[in-house]
Amino acid sequence: MLVLLTSGLSQAEEAKRVPTKRPPSRTHDPACRLISDAVNRTVCERTALVAMDQQLKAKMQELAAVGGEALEQNHERWYQRRNACALRQDIRRCLEQVYGERLIELDWRYHRERIVYQGPITYRCPQGELAVSFLATEPPALVVQQGELSELAFLHPDGMGVNYRGVATNLEEQKGAARIQWQGQWRQCQQQ
Structure with a gap:
């Protein structure tokens, strides 16, 4: 029997190894239940979406001086796409996609050297x-x-x-x- 060891440990050590925990996918923030609209509640409940939302806010603050009115108008159109996720069956997946695309779009428009x-x-x-x-x-x-x-x-x-x-x-x-x-x-x- 061929056994592949990915960690460099012996078979006995590998068997004893405690698996690493994955980061939690939910925030377990009780305040999230108080949010009435599905989009903001879903963002609040998912750690990945909270992180993406914070990353997007920081990027928008960084670009505020150079983006001007065009950035604001473009962001308003993006915000409408984000809110349209409420109509989708899988709101979480829709939001992950919309946030991911927006972060890339901002880098592409304003910081192409990052891509x-x-x-x-x-x-x-x-x-x-x-x-x-x-x-x-x-x-x-x-x-x-x-x-x-x-x-x-x-x-x-x-x-x-x-x-x-x-x-x-x-x-x-x-x-x-x-x-x-x-x-x-x-x-x-x-x-x-």
Whole structure:
């Protein structure tokens, strides 16, 4: 019998080892039960969401001086997306996704040096070339660019393949080809 030891301990030591505890997923804050709306209650109850909310607040304070009115308007649209999670069956997963995407979006808009990416990969489309760079983020994201214009989209896996969706851009990969929505039009593109 082959036994793999991942910790470098002997089999006897491995068997005695106490497993490490995972951080709690719930805050157990009794005040959370007093919150009437489902979105804020869910954020309050989940430690990961509380941490993301605090991280987002700190990032917004950091960017307040440079972002100006455009940042505020953009954040208001994000806040509407966040609150729309109340209509979803899995509010927690929706909120984790929306918060994660917002944190990446702010870094992409204001601190691109913080983001590691691969590419760009060039796609030849009938309406011109598009450059696609894949971001090493969680959730996974990409940037579609043509000239000075660029848009961010996030991975949304489904049963049909790999799809990235953004506010103004979508990309559906198809084995070296891609169907890309750019500037309101769908384009059938080939990877160069």
